[in-house]
Amino acid sequence: MLSGTSREAAAEFLGTFILIVFGSAVVAQVVLSGGSHGGYLSINIAWGLAVTMGVYVSAGVSGAHLNPAVTLALAVHRQFPWRKVLPYCAAQMAGAFVASAVTFATYREAFDRFDGGVRQVTGPHATAGIFATYPQDFLSNFPGGVVDQVVGTALLILVIFAIGDRRNSAPDVAIAPVLVGLLVVLVGMTFGFNAGYAINPARDLGPRLFTAVAGWGSEVFRAGHHWWWVPIVGPCVGGVLGGAVYDLLITRHHPQEQRTKEVA
Numbered sequence: 299m300l301s302g303t304s305r306e307a308a309a310e311f312l313g314t315f316i317l318i319v320f321g322s323a324v325v326a327q328v329v330l331s332g333g334s335h336g337g338y339l340s341i342n343i344a345w346g347l348a349v350t351m352g353v354y355v356s357a358g359v360s361g362a363h364l365n366p367a368v369t370l371a372l373a374v375h376r377q378f379p380w381r382k383v384l385p386y387c388a389a390q391m392a393g394a395f396v397a398s399a400v401t402f403a404t405y406r407e408a409f410d411r412f413d414g415g416v417r418q419v420t421g422p423h424a425t426a427g428i429f430a431t432y433p434q435d436f437l438s439n440f441p442g443g444v445v446d447q448v449v450g451t452a453l454l455i456l457v458i459f460a461i462g463d464r465r466n467s468a469p470d471v472a473i474a475p476v477l478v479g480l481l482v483v484l485v486g487m488t489f490g491f492n493a494g495y496a497i498n499p500a501r502d503l504g505p506r507l508f509t510a511v512a513g514w515g516s517e518v519f520r521a522g523h524h525w526w527w528v529p530i531v532g533p534c535v536g537g538v539l540g541g542a543v544y545d546l547l548i549t550r551h552h553p554q555e556q557r558t559k560e561v562a
Contacts, residue, residue, distance in 0.1 A: 316352040317351075463549070
């Protein structure tokens with residue numbers, strides 16, 4: 299029987315798996331059907347629902363981080379134990395990798411029909427973007443891409459901190475996952491154009507590693523002027539920044555007795 303950090307890591311694995319298996323599957327459905335089975339709106343809604351379901355699956359055990367940027371922000375700003383950061387992140391990455399494999403296996407024949415069995419990263423029959431994010435042609439890695447990921451993730455973490463703040467009209471625990479899912483929908487519908495709103499290193503790197511070994515090759519790391527590092531660094535910086543902004547403007551100004559009660 300798993301216990302302690304191992305149990306929590308297992309929950310992070312499964313929660314992230316749920317997030318990515320539904321998220322990657324909706325993109326696969328849209329791309330491989332040529333748009334006949336959904337579009338950008340359905341992608342945003344499905345990703346939001348995927349987050350909600352992933353949180354429900356894992357929140358009671360691990361807190362449902364499902365994102366290394368969340369884990370890092372909580373370690374920096376909420377006294378989450380640093381010794382758990384790497385196990386959580388590794389579990390999140392593994393969950394994303396396995397989820398990508400499940401989506402690919404399920405849609406394998408649709409992939410073959412779409413690209414003739416030749417896995418492509420760019421071009422009219424590109425399918426790597428089903429799993430990981432790639433930037434628009436006009437977007438630079440720095441500063442454009444980094445700013446994009448920092449802003450999107452900072453907003454994500456800032457609002458997550460607000461949703462979880464018991465001193466600031468926090469919602470009922472049962473409804474909080476729905477609000478987090480809606481937040482992801484909002485980010486996607488407002489900050490998704492530049493590069494697909496990864497805002498989660500595990501969500502991007504885990505599936506990218508899968509594509510690298512499943513037929514797309516090393517081009518997944520070279521594409522977009524070596525874009526792969528941006529959805530890792532940007533969200534980590536943005537997560538810490540978003541948490542700092544919330545604490546600077548809200549947390550520090552709660553009445554002293556509330557802060558003391560919270561710490562206790």
